[in-house]
Amino acid sequence: MQPILSVSNLSKCFKQADGLFSSRTITAFGGVDFTLERGRTLAIVGESGSGKSALIRTLAGLLTATSGRIYIDGKPIGTLSSQQRCTTIRMIFQDPNYSLNPKITVGKILNAPLELNTDLNKEERHQQILETLKLVGLLPDYLAFYPDMLSNVQKHQVAIARAMILSPDIIIADEVLATLDISLRFKIVNLLIKIQKIKGTSYIFVAHNMHLVRHISDDIMVLHQGSIIEKGPSEEICENPQHEQTKYLLLTHQPNFRK
């Protein structure tokens, strides 16, 4: 079967001012190749500055690649309209305290992507919103709530609902669990796993916690200084890491690691 996402020789460079008249080029990542199958979860790990955020932002269309190709379901991403792109890949940002507008209700937050990207009428949009709220485990009462009236975990549920409202093929989650304590982390992880089973969504997770990564991902890709140094099935990478940097990440973020 065709992978839902295929990335070939992708790179992103930034130009940064260096003195008054000169600039220097910073390569955030380069030569990145990978595929993501439908209904699978890929975790991207790496030390700070390894290029994780730049890569996922490029995949989500928030940054333009310097070179390389991205194919969605076999089609070059450049051939998709912005609506098609929005309904295919959605991103969940790290902290819902910043990504959810505190001035609008949950109902309006969920209605906006439908209004912008679909031809559904008001009643159809309302139905879609109710179904999505149910999917993430929230009651219809929450439609009238403002984000500040919600607990931290409920804000995460709303952020997931906003990402799922267009039933995208791929969800990219940027360190979404970092702001939650351990018990709530597993609540959100289990919710994401449940959604994947029901909808067949593919996930790309950026995470630091290797223990969690092992639990939630099928495959792991390790970035180091902008390059992929290791990728493969999660169990294999965690049990038998080949690269020193992967061993270091496992030691730092997984206390039981003994290699």
Ligand SMILES: Nc1ncnc2c1ncn2[C@@H]1O[C@H](COP(=O)(O)OP(=O)(O)OP(=O)(O)O)[C@@H](O)[C@H]1O
């Ligand atoms: N807008 C930018 N302008 C210049 N350089 C940038 C920009 N964004 C990222 N970089 C550089 O690209 C490299 C990769 O950064 P990136 O934020 O993708 O790393 P990261 O792995 O996500 O780090 P972290 O885990 O700390 O978020 C770094 O050297 C960073 O300084």
